[in-house]
Amino acid sequence: MQHSTDHLTAIAEQIQARFPQLAADPVMAQSLEDNVSSMISEAHARYAAGAGSSIVSDAFLDPAHLATGALHAEQAQHPAGAMLAAEMLFDAYLPIFVEEVGAVDAPDILRATRALHAGIWNRFPAGAIAYTEALRQRASSAHLDSRTQIARDLHDRIAHAIIAGVQRVDLVLFTDPPAPMGVGHLEDAARLLRAALSEVQDLAVALHARVGDDLLDSALARHLADLFPEEAAVSISSRGTPVPLPSWKSEEALTILLEALTNWRKHAPDSTATVHFEWSATAVTVTVSDDGPGFDEDEETSGRLGRRTMQERAALIGAGFSVTSRPEKGTAVSVSIPIGAL
Template sequence: MNFFRRPRVFDTTIVVVLALFAGLGLILSSVQTGVDGALGSAHFLLTSVLLLVRRSRPVLVAGAVTAFDVIGIAAGLVTSATVPEAIAFYSLARHSSGRPSLVMTAVGMAAYGTVMEIKGPGIGQFLAGAFVVAIPAGIGALVKTRAELHERGRRAAADAAVQAERRRIARELHDVVAHHITVINALVGGARATLAPEQEVTREALESAQETARQAMSEMRRLLHVLRADGNDGPDAATGVGADRLPALIGEARSAGLPASLTVTGEPVTLPTAVDHAVYRIVQEALTNTRKHASGARASVRLAYGSEAVEVEVLDDGVPQQGGTPGFGLGGMAERVALCGGRLTTGPRPGGGFRVHARIPLEAT
């Protein structure tokens, strides 16, 4: 049954069924009623074939069927509106909207009403001709309205489910991750307080760790605010991250013990929000991976602005550590770049180290 619910299959089936009736009528009319009956059946067949494009060209189909029916009624080939006419005007209201649909419906009502009144004088004939258009068009409009309301309800339910899931994630982040970051910050602060005065290097490292933990908590709070909000701007909308914060990110990496540098080429431009966030997160994740998996490595970041695209590249010269649990960083990068219409390449460098390169077009966003 699902096979026949496909639009093209369903429309073809309708036309085939109507064509069979038209063919049978054509044969019987040729034998019993002569040329006029055969022309009437041919007229029915022609208007039926037009229904093959009733979804893609509803206004054209309704206009063509109206023209053929008016000519057929005036010539005496048919006595009234036909089944193809009802389907055509139902499709007009169901699959079209706006002024063209309304104008075509009004034209159809006037045309059928006028030709019916000419064939059989009287206001009743005119109204009958108008109703043969108004009724299927009204049914089509009703079905369209119900379908739109159903789709709107489905989308509302999906949005509600997404919002509920975002709030659940926000609760988990607050109750678990934020708690652990707070504990780490407190432990680092306690350890720093117990250091001897001469342990200055260790003190600086702990201060950097404590500052990083505070920044993580600040960003976590902003992210929780976004997750709890009803907007659809994405989880980075209110975090304040972007290409302009890359120098600060490089500074944080240096404070954490990773020698890193930043090179910017081209004329800096204001990036679309999604691209701006993606650039920052790619560099952030790449530097994090270097610290985790290539101890003692040096990293370099290159941000290149172009007229059609922005490129970001992160290189390191480290030797990957064996073992460890793979994370989701590279997959997350690929998803961000793909959503912006760009391309991401990652992998070992021929001379050693690792390379992350993303090219994101500006027009695609």
């Protein structure tokens, strides 16, 4: 007896109701339907073959199942969610499956239970490995992008300022007798070198971003006091009840927010910036917005280094990430971080 399409559709709808993000994404919704149907078909095949064992983790890693795990990682869907969906499927479909295969006595019911368990479970080892590998690749990419950005900042912002300052000192030292404008050159040199020192301090603060025992909004306020000690153009507001985040999430989130604010000061130094925290029972959404010159999103390349690095970091913690901007209308960077251990 073949499995019931109506029953599977009803169970898929139950799973989608538990995970609204699946229903909202056509790719993930189709993947769910395909996987549910495939699991039940495999369970029928195992029962028909007389397979008595439900142990499947020592089997080969099916490329199709690896692809599913990679898709979940791409969509920031934690494997625990897939495991919960599988439990829902097993719980709802077991009595239907027993009836479909015609199991009536205890040995047949046990074999049906094992077949259904194996059909559902056998893709999780591959899926978990693919998910982990995808996250490792993202972590590596984010790390390399961060190193590239630091190297670029050291070369473009700091080294150039130091060289310009040294050249002005040389103009004074190599002129005999000293040039009448020597004092002016030295003042310019001092200004450039002080700016370079400030850039180094900013990089040091960004590299040492730590949340510790603070809440995320408090940690950000503390770091802003170090990064922008004389800056009155940044304001922080919060709505809802702040709660602690897992340290690995809060550290990445803080790095994203500091990067967004550093970009603001670099590209819109004469504007004001606001940081708003919106806390709910399931997530905290943080929006960094400014009233600067903005840019045309249609012309902006999505591969821009800072933006790509923030997006990679957001993906690592399962956070939503977006950048919106319009010419002369400012820019807003938003990151939505799930609350909880997963």
